[in-house]
Amino acid sequence: MAERVGSKAKKPVRRAAARKATPRAMPKAAVVTRAKSKAPRGAAAGGARRTKAEAPGTRRRSARSSPESAESSGLSRRGTATKRREAGLPKTVPPLERSLRAGDAPALPPAPPPVGLTEEEQIESAKYQTGRSPRLFEEERFIFPESYGVNRIRLLVKDPEWLFVHWDMDPRSVDELRAEVGERAIAVSKITLRIADPGNGGASVVLLPPGVRSWYVRADSTRRAYRAELGLTLPSGEFRCLAESNTVVTPRVGPSSERAPRVLLYSQAQMIPRDAGLAVGAEEVRSASRTAAPWSPAEGRQASGGPGDGSAEGKRSLGGASDSFRPGR
Amino acid sequence: MPVGYWCPVLHAHLPYVRHPEYPEFLEEDWFFEGLTETYVPLVIVLDGLLADGVDYRLTMTLSPPLISMMSDELLVSRYHRYLDRLVELSAREIDRTQREDWRFTELARIYLHDFGRIRRVFRETYGSNLLNAFRKHRDAGKLEIITCGATHGFLPLMDTVPEAVRAQVQVATAHYRKHLARDPTGIWLPECGYMPGHETYLKEAGLRYSFLESHGLTDAHPQPTHGVHAPIVSPGGIVFFARDMESSRQVWSTEVGYPGDYDYREFYKDVGWDLPLDYLKDFLPDGTRKNLGVKYYRITGRNVGLGDKQPYVRSWALEKAALHAGNFLHNRQRQVEHLAGTMGRPPIVVSPYDAELFGHWWFEGPDFLNYLFRKMHHDQDVVKPTTGPEFLERHPECEMAQPPMCTWGAKGYSEVWLNPGNDWIYPHLEMAAERMVDLARRYEHPNDLERRGLNQAARELLLAQSSDWAFIMKTNTTVEYAKKRTRDHVARFTYLYRALVREVMLEEPIVGNFETQDNIFPEIDYRVYR
Numbered sequence: 098m099a100e101r102v103g104s105k106a107k108k109p110v111r112r113a114a115a116r117k118a119t120p121r122a123m124p125k126a127a128v129v130t131r132a133k134s135k136a137p138r139g140a141a142a143g144g145a146r147r148t149k150a151e152a153p154g155t156r157r158r159s160a161r162s163s164p165e166s167a168e169s170s171g172l173s174r175r176g177t178a179t180k181r182r183e184a185g186l187p188k189t190v191p192p193l194e195r196s197l198r199a200g201d202a203p204a205l206p207p208a209p210p211p212v213g214l215t216e217e218e219q220i221e222s223a224k225y226q227t228g229r230s231p232r233l234f235e236e237e238r239f240i241f242p243e244s245y246g247v248n249r250i251r252l253l254v255k256d257p258e259w260l261f262v263h264w265d266m267d268p269r270s271v272d273e274l275r276a277e278v279g280e281r282a283i284a285v286s287k288i289t290l291r292i293a294d295p296g297n298g299g300a301s302v303v304l305l306p307p308g309v310r311s312w313y314v315r316a317d318s319t320r321r322a323y324r325a326e327l328g329l330t331l332p333s334g335e336f337r338c339l340a341e342s343n344t345v346v347t348p349r350v351g352p353s354s355e356r357a358p359r360v361l362l363y364s365q366a367q368m369i370p371r372d373a374g375l376a377v378g379a380e381e382v383r384s385a386s387r388t389a390a391p392w393s394p395a396e397g398r399q400a401s402g403g404p405g406d407g408s409a410e411g412k413r414s415l416g417g418a419s420d421s422f423r424p425g426r
Numbered sequence: 427m428p429v430g431y432w433c434p435v436l437h438a439h440l441p442y443v444r445h446p447e448y449p450e451f452l453e454e455d456w457f458f459e460g461l462t463e464t465y466v467p468l469v470i471v472l473d474g475l476l477a478d479g480v481d482y483r484l485t486m487t488l489s490p491p492l493i494s495m496m497s498d499e500l501l502v503s504r505y506h507r508y509l510d511r512l513v514e515l516s517a518r519e520i521d522r523t524q525r526e527d528w529r530f531t532e533l534a535r536i537y538l539h540d541f542g543r544i545r546r547v548f549r550e551t552y553g554s555n556l557l558n559a560f561r562k563h564r565d566a567g568k569l570e571i572i573t574c575g576a577t578h579g580f581l582p583l584m585d586t587v588p589e590a591v592r593a594q595v596q597v598a599t600a601h602y603r604k605h606l607a608r609d610p611t612g613i614w615l616p617e618c619g620y621m622p623g624h625e626t627y628l629k630e631a632g633l634r635y636s637f638l639e640s641h642g643l644t645d646a647h648p649q650p651t652h653g654v655h656a657p658i659v660s661p662g663g664i665v666f667f668a669r670d671m672e673s674s675r676q677v678w679s680t681e682v683g684y685p686g687d688y689d690y691r692e693f694y695k696d697v698g699w700d701l702p703l704d705y706l707k708d709f710l711p712d713g714t715r716k717n718l719g720v721k722y723y724r725i726t727g728r729n730v731g732l733g734d735k736q737p738y739v740r741s742w743a744l745e746k747a748a749l750h751a752g753n754f755l756h757n758r759q760r761q762v763e764h765l766a767g768t769m770g771r772p773p774i775v776v777s778p779y780d781a782e783l784f785g786h787w788w789f790e791g792p793d794f795l796n797y798l799f800r801k802m803h804h805d806q807d808v809v810k811p812t813t814g815p816e817f818l819e820r821h822p823e824c825e826m827a828q829p830p831m832c833t834w835g836a837k838g839y840s841e842v843w844l845n846p847g848n849d850w851i852y853p854h855l856e857m858a859a860e861r862m863v864d865l866a867r868r869y870e871h872p873n874d875l876e877r878r879g880l881n882q883a884a885r886e887l888l889l890a891q892s893s894d895w896a897f898i899m900k901t902n903t904t905v906e907y908a909k910k911r912t913r914d915h916v917a918r919f920t921y922l923y924r925a926l927v928r929e930v931m932l933e934e935p936i937v938g939n940f941e942t943q944d945n946i947f948p949e950i951d952y953r954v955y956r
Contacts, residue, residue, distance in 0.1 A: 214836070214901055217780075217836075218901055220783055221780050224440065224459075225456060226903055226904075239917030239920070251586050251853075255845075265853065343586050350641075352649045353649040357649060360824065360826070361824055363665060364822065366663050366824060368663075369661070374625030374626030374628070374663070375623060377660065378622055378623025379623075
């Protein structure tokens with residue numbers, strides 16, 4: 098019965114050995130070289146991963162040139178043919194799909210997905226297996242814009258304990274601030290992320306390292322509403338907000354302490370107006386905001402923390418990857 | 427009256443993979459393998475049950491991309507070629523094994539018979555469109571077909587752009603109506619991903635029920651009295667059933683699940699890797715090895731390497747499938763008896779699986795279902811198969827409770843589709859969605875070319891949103907292809923957006939080329955994003 102497990106545990110080793118033994122570094126290196134060779138022309142290589150050639154300085158220079166900095170500058174400096182390719186347009190010659198040829202490929206059967214997946218993921222991933230070695234697609238690559246040149250920040254719930262936040266900045270906003278507070282103040286200002294619970298106050302403050310565009314933020318393990326702000330912390334300590342995010346609510350974990358009192362017939366469920374769903378979304382935020390925060394006064398804590406909302410007594414997790422979740426920040 | 431009910435749900439979905447720009451394209455094999463190993467064998471099983479008067483019930487998602495591929499002329503013609511090759515390969519295998527290794531000759535004959543039958547059923551019985559088969563079983567009252575997200579977009583992570591969530595639901599239900607000539611009442615939320623408040627979009631599309639992972643009900647507020655064994659209605663007005671873990675594990679689990687039995691066919695050992703390239707050259711178009719679907723070995727035992735696998739014996743495997751069907755039925759009988767005793771009403775045990783688990787991963791899966799439905803029909807009255815609407819007709823009472831955000835991914839939330847390996851896609855997907863909303867509001871009276879561009883932009887966005895790409899990036903199977911697809915669709919969308927906001931020229935040949943390449947949802951109307 099456990100053979101699937103056994104075989105899965107073994108095969109990644111085979112694949113690792115195959116990687117070592119086969120000359121796959123060549124085509125890969127070619128791709129990297131091509132991507133890097135594009136970078137000096139003012140754009141980042143494909144994907145969100147940055148190469149050294151995509152240094153923040155390069156980005157800022159191009160960002161100043163127009164509102165949709167990298168996106169438009171990346172395209173405007175190219176000829177029509179290149180623009181077409183970047184936009185995924187057809188080329189005269191069909192794009193080559195490069196496979197590892199028989200001579201390159203190890204004569205080994207396809208390896209199962211790596212261990213570390215759940216049973217269901219392992220099985221589900223089988224339907225995406227082609228039973229063939231990885232391929233490289235040598236089409237001209239569209240270059241994902243590094244910045245869309247707008248102030249925006251968005252918050253997503255990964256799970257009850259982690260939020261994912263990503264953002265973008267309009268360089269003109271920084272320019273305006275520079276004009277107001279001066280070049281020196283801007284130079285020592287920190288791009289800052291504040292994650293707040295709109296119902297209970299308090300904020301997790303993350304002073305961001307330069308160049309990052311996303312962050313995982315630890316959430317309190319209790320069901321709670323969150324909203325994020327992106328801005329600059331000036332040398333004076335003042336926070337200047339550039340963008341506010343959507344509000345999210347982390348999910349309840351564990352059974353509720355209240356028993357369902359109301360029974361509806363299936364036909365009655367159809368009578369519920371469709372806008373009730375939107376009201377549910379709003380109520381989620383309201384009710385999560387009513388949940389007392391760990392830093393609330395004692396009577397507030399008594400109102401929560403029971404088995405009903407899944408919070409673990411004394412298991413308060415500190416929010417923020419680089420700062421604690423506490424009031425008054 | 428039975429003591430309880432069993433609600434099997436098969437979620438059939440594959441991403442839309444169609445590459446007219448290539449004469450052959452490897453990832454199109456996902457669809458061809460799905461047809462050959464899962465969808466057609468399932469139809470053959472259901473046909474047999476119907477012909478023999480077995481009163482089965484089955485719920486199946488047919489995702490819009492899957493329906494589109496089943497209806498696509500190019501892919502169907504390529505599938506004919508794929509099937510012809512399989513039949514030819516198995517015929518040659520009879521000759522080869524007679525000369526070289528007689529142990530496999532009987533199996534080669536079985537493959538020739540099975541592939542021939544699959545070809546006949548696909549081409550002749552159902553006119554090369556398997557939707558005809560599913561419609562037949564639906565119309566017979568045995569099969570409940572539910573819809574899904576338009577491109578299987580993961581809705582909880584789309585929540586920042588509500589119009590995008592709405593479009594996934596609206597486009598899917600319109601597509602269902604077009605191809606299946608009915609209004610869908612049920613939906614499989616992609617990846618079982620539920621977010622409180624999305625009921626609005628489901629209700630607007632006329633949907634009435636859906637399914638959740640177990641903790642969608644066990645962690646609901648207030649707490650449902652009967653756990654996952656009775657449906658609830660959310661304050662948003664949608665009825666939710668939830669997965670029963672016990673019955674799921676018996677099939678899903680790699681440790682205690684049936685598919686790992688030593689007598690079942692080994693998934694990873696395929697003649698495409700075992701036989702000389704020269705011999706296989708007619709079946710490997712570019713000379714590169716890949717799975718060909720002819721496999722001669724059984725799992726054999728724990729920790730047995732691929733080189734030490736023993737020959738597959740079809741009769742042993744079928745014996746095991748029958749044995750496992752009996753075991754599954756026995757467990758469901760005991761389960762519903764126990765539950766009914768504590769609940770005071772007939773329980774419903776909901777067992778959702780990926781459809782492709784049956785046949786593609788677990789070769790004997792369709793045989794297992796065949797035996798199970800027959801045993802359930804003939805041998806007992808304790809547990810009966812049912813569908814959501816049928817159960818609700820008999821037992822319409824639902825407690826009202828609010829499920830939390832939940833998915834059926836690892837750990838129950840969004841981690842599979844949002845992790846450091848794939849999180850880079852979301853800023854681009856969100857921006858594209860926001861831009862699509864902007865375009866839809868901006869264009870009140872577009873000219874013909876603009877309308878085509880707007881509709882194509884909607885298609886490109888939907889295709890980029892398919893949760894399969896993030897899943898593949900996480901599970902590390904065909905990552906380069908997943909990245910390529912994300913890149914291609916965002917690229918095409920970006921061109922169309924920039925052209926439609928007049929940053930660059932909107933060129934008809936380019937729009938036409940996109941329409942040819944990404945031809946899903948020909949009837950789409952961009953105004954769905956308003």
